[in-house]
Amino acid sequence: MCRLSAITAARYFSPMENILALETMKEGHDGSGLGLMLKDLGGEFEHLKGYPILSGICSHKGMDILDDYMVDKGFRVKHKWSPDIRPTPGIRKRDHYLAKAYEYPEPYRDRPMAEKEDLLMRTRLELRAIGEPDESIFVFSFYPDILTLKEVGDPLEVGEFFGLDKDPLKAKIIFAQGRQNTNYAIYLYACHPFFIQGYATMTNGENTAFVPIREFLSGRGNPGYMGYNSDSEVFTHILHYTCRTLGYPLTYYKDVITPLKNNEIEGRSDRDALKLIRKTLRPLTIDGPNCVIGFTPDGHVFMTQDAKKLRPGAVGGVKGKYALMSEECGVNRAIPKRDTSTDIYPMKYDMVIVSPNAEEVTVWNQLDN
Amino acid sequence: MESAGQLIQSDELTYQDFPYIIEWREDRCTRCGKCTAVCPVKAIEPTVRTQRVVRSEGSTPVPTAKRITVSVVSQSRDIERYCVGCGTCSMVCPTEAIRPVYNSHHRFLIYKNKGGNAYTRGGRRNDPSPSTVEQLKFTRISMLTDPALDAGRHEFHIRTLLGRNLPPEQLPVRVEGRKLVKDAEAFIPPVREIFPIRIGSMSVGALSPHMWEGLAMGVAYLNEVEGLPVVMCTGEGGIPPRLLKSRFARYMILQIASGYFGWDEIVHAIPEMKEDPCAIEIKYGQGAKPGDGGLLMAYKVLKLIAEIRGVPQFVDLASPPTHQTKYSIEEAVAKMIQAMSMAWGFRVPVYPKISGTRTAQAVLNNLARNPYAAALCIDGEDGGTGAAYNVSMDKMGHPVASNIRDCYLDLVKQGKQNELPLIAAGGMGKSGHLAANAAAMIMLGASAVDIGKYIMQATANCLGDEYNRCNLCNTGRCPRGITTQDPKLYRRLDPDMVAQRVVDVFRVADTELKKIFAPMGRSTELPIGMSDGLSVSNREIADRLKINYAC
Known part of the structure; x- marks a missing residue:
């Protein structure tokens, strides 16, 4: 089972905090990979909020192809960042790890954000299609104020490999996943967190309802609903579909993946809508065991579980900084000075939501509405 | 040697042609007649036949042959009265003296077209092999x-x-505050659980x-x-x-x-x-x-x-x-x-x-x-x-x-x-x-x-x-x-x-x-x-x- 480590804060912090928290949960991951996703970036990206950042890995050949492609599409490089690689035994260094901020192509600069998002997703998918067959290009995200790093290896070693203990790279929301490789080959596109148009999730556990969910999402006509090298990628796409495509408030994500029973729905004030959703979005029901941690474009961070098997999760912190982890020890490592009596262990009806800038944490309960 | 024509009638079927052959045990049968009365297709009937019996009796037994008339249960060889193997005869028999036995060598379908009438029946496809779903x-x-x-x-x-479930994109719901509200007037196709x-x-x-x-x-x-x-x-x-x-x-x-x-x-x-x-x-x-x-x-x-x-x-x-x-x-x-x-x-x-x-x-x-x-x-x-x-x-x-x-x-x-x-x-x-x-x-x-x-x-x-x-x-x-x-x-x-x-x-x-x-x-x-x-x-x-x- 993978281990999840999310921190959201009002101030910038280093991803090493997440990695060190993962280290305390080490019995739960086998060091087969680390995925890092940073949102609301500080450091050298602090003043580049409006510029989409392309995060990925390329071979030398892939880099040339990528650069040519981006120039051809009218993207102009605004800023480049790459980790200061420290060779580490057991981690195979690839040619280029990159995060490049671009200026939008001229015709898109004044377009609405939704159109820009579609352009960015299309571009990411096209680059993926070009580079995936020979693994010359991996693109994890292409979106403003989002930076993603992924590599195979022990999380702490990967963190040091990327030089994150020295690098001033910081952000206000950082997700990290320590991978426990189970039924899928170690492949970078199978590594959490997953991202689409401002929405991200990382999950642990297995998704027993994966195939029907994948088939339902694939039929929604969104080219971004693809990949699925991991059965957990659907969690991100369900979030995107629920909140962006259908426009439902965030709490309905919980109602979609773990719908209430008919008699429970009767207790909700929005029962009429909920009954319709339950039928219409029935194929998106999960059966666990899963713990899902995600963020939305506006900076809300949440944790929720399946309704039966309940992969564990703990949320704790202080105003201005909260940690959402697979285990209590991870929370202790990230935010040791806190009132532990206020820690939250979400149960089957719960969705823990931390507001932007870690202002406040609320537990939304499916039944209390 | 007798000619075959005297042994059988060539238009007459043999039991081997039938899908089920009645196995009747003379020693158990009490001749109660229940089986023949209940048979839904009259495939069996009570009948009599002569039987040669050899007995040795007396203080110095000497075999003596006698012809006697016995009542038996006989299976019809008329294709219109073929035994369907239902086994109703077995169900009513008080002495377990009768039962139909499936004959895998039967040639029933070849003959079941008498009078130019195609064979009709109830039930389902006669194929006992496991289906795909099985x-x-x-x-x-x-x-x-x-x-x-x-x-x-x-x-x-x-x-x-x-x-008919509506596609999610067409659900008549709208966001009010942080909640979804269903449009009261919208038509929702009926769906039964x-x-x-x-x-x-x-x-x-x-x-x-x-x-x-x-x-x-x-x-x-x-x-x-x-x-x-x-x-x-x-x-x-x-x-x-x-x-x-x-x-x-x-x-x-x-x-x-x-x-x-x-x-x-x-x-x-x-x-x-x-x-x-x-x-x-x-x-x-x-x-x-x-x-x-x-x-x-x-x-x-x-x-x-x-x-x-x-x-x-x-x-x-x-x-x-x-x-x-x-x-x-x-x-x-x-x-x-x-x-x-x-x-x-x-x-x-x-x-x-x-x-x-x-x-x-x-x-x-x-x-x-x-x-x-x-x-x-x-x-x-x-x-x-x-x-x-x-x-x-x-x-x-x-x-x-x-x-x-x-x-x-x-x-x-x-x-x-x-x-x-x-x-x-x-x-x-x-x-x-x-x-x-x-x-x-x-x-x-x-x-x-x-x-x-x-x-x-x-x-x-x-x-x-x-x-x-x-x-x-x-x-x-x-x-x-x-x-x-x-x-x-x-x-x-x-x-x-x-x-x-x-x-x-x-x-x-x-x-x-x-x-x-x-x-x-x-x-x-x-x-x-x-x-x-x-x-x-x-x-x-x-x-x-x-x-x-x-x-």
Whole structure:
């Protein structure tokens, strides 16, 4: 089972905090990979909020192809960042790890954000299609104020490999996943967190309802609903579909993946809508065991579980900084000075939501509405 | 040496030509005559024959030969009176002196065309080999990385939806504050939440009053006492008026077929109905006899049936192979589905049932485009019937597994797999594994399955099998009293016992479905289309159904 480590804060912090928290949960991951996703970036990206950042890995050949492609599409490089690689035994260094901020192509600069998002997703998918067959290009995200790093290896070693203990790279929301490789080959596109148009999730556990969910999402006509090298990628796409495509408030994500029973729905004030959703979005029901941690474009961070098997999760912190982890020890490592009596262990009806800038944490309960 | 002509008549068949040979034990038989009296086809008869007996008696025994006359039970060699193997003789025999034995070398079909009459019968395809669905196994077992559920402890939602589900993008909801609100005026197509195994269409006329009553009582009990929303389809010909106007009508799917029998009565009863029916099934085809019509023999059209169907007594009731007023699927969809929907104010799901066919996807795609079509039921080649030509049953039709799979994957391509439910019928539980067959079809993409033959076998001990045993449904002489209108025969059947067995069957199916879904980690929703859970040890089937090959 993978281990999840999310921190959201009002101030910038280093991803090493997440990695060190993962280290305390080490019995739960086998060091087969680390995925890092940073949102609301500080450091050298602090003043580049409006510029989409392309995060990925390329071979030398892939880099040339990528650069040519981006120039051809009218993207102009605004800023480049790459980790200061420290060779580490057991981690195979690839040619280029990159995060490049671009200026939008001229015709898109004044377009609405939704159109820009579609352009960015299309571009990411096209680059993926070009580079995936020979693994010359991996693109994890292409979106403003989002930076993603992924590599195979022990999380702490990967963190040091990327030089994150020295690098001033910081952000206000950082997700990290320590991978426990189970039924899928170690492949970078199978590594959490997953991202689409401002929405991200990382999950642990297995998704027993994966195939029907994948088939339902694939039929929604969104080219971004693809990949699925991991059965957990659907969690991100369900979030995107629920909140962006259908426009439902965030709490309905919980109602979609773990719908209430008919008699429970009767207790909700929005029962009429909920009954319709339950039928219409029935194929998106999960059966666990899963713990899902995600963020939305506006900076809300949440944790929720399946309704039966309940992969564990703990949320704790202080105003201005909260940690959402697979285990209590991870929370202790990230935010040791806190009132532990206020820690939250979400149960089957719960969705823990931390507001932007870690202002406040609320537990939304499916039944209390 | 005598000539062969003196030994046998060349137009006379031998016992070896017959599918069942009567094994009669003279030493046990008391000559009570029950077996010959009860035989539904007069395949056995009491007769006498001379016998040479050699006895040695006296103080110095000397063998003495005598010819005596003995009474025996003899099997007819008349092809019109062939032994059907029903075994009713064995059932009544007090000394276990008689039984039919299957003869695998028989040449029955070669001779069963006497008088130029093609062989007709009831039952289903005579092919005892395991069907495709029977070969599917559940191989995605949750182990360690994904703890299995507990079938006895966890809550399971073994329910399916019958009706047209709106696509999410078209749901009439809007955000108000942080909540979703449904538009009050919006039309929502009717959708029923039912148990995923249904009792398929069998008419009041085809079944005896006791059988039909037993099924209906069992279904009502399951709903009202057990909380299992099992529904049954009436078949063509309507239902008794009291039932139609009762609150139990909501457990009934009313079928309209090409003869439209009973529909004048139903339509006139609508204003008096307390409850809407569960659904309306428009029968376009039947898996057992694809492209063929229906026929209720005149001798089954007794007073009650004539009243329900709105016809005179004792006339043959033929339903034509097609709906005579329709000439295209567009018309069928537009007229029938919309007309039926309108009759109940668009509160009742209306869907067609077709026989399995290579053209099923053409039908499917037409339905997918019609927002009122509530489902598609496909009846495969293993479906049963009360009466059909043997050639239709044995050789016509399409296996249901690949038909359903193709249709499901077609819907997946269109993103409509949750909008138009598929119902699989034909051969479910043929080998006794009802829940496993149902679960396999669900994982291939069906939303529900129908059973017919299985429920007759399980609840009323129907004798029919795929070795052509019994299969007398069409003659009105059903030895179990299931498919007959003869009171002497249907009195053999206790409707309360049938109802009890219906309840048993569905309670067990519910338990077994949980025992299948729990180790696969599924409980919240029916695993429709969870094809990664299935495997088969036949490469061609695996490729065709796009499932795993495991061996």
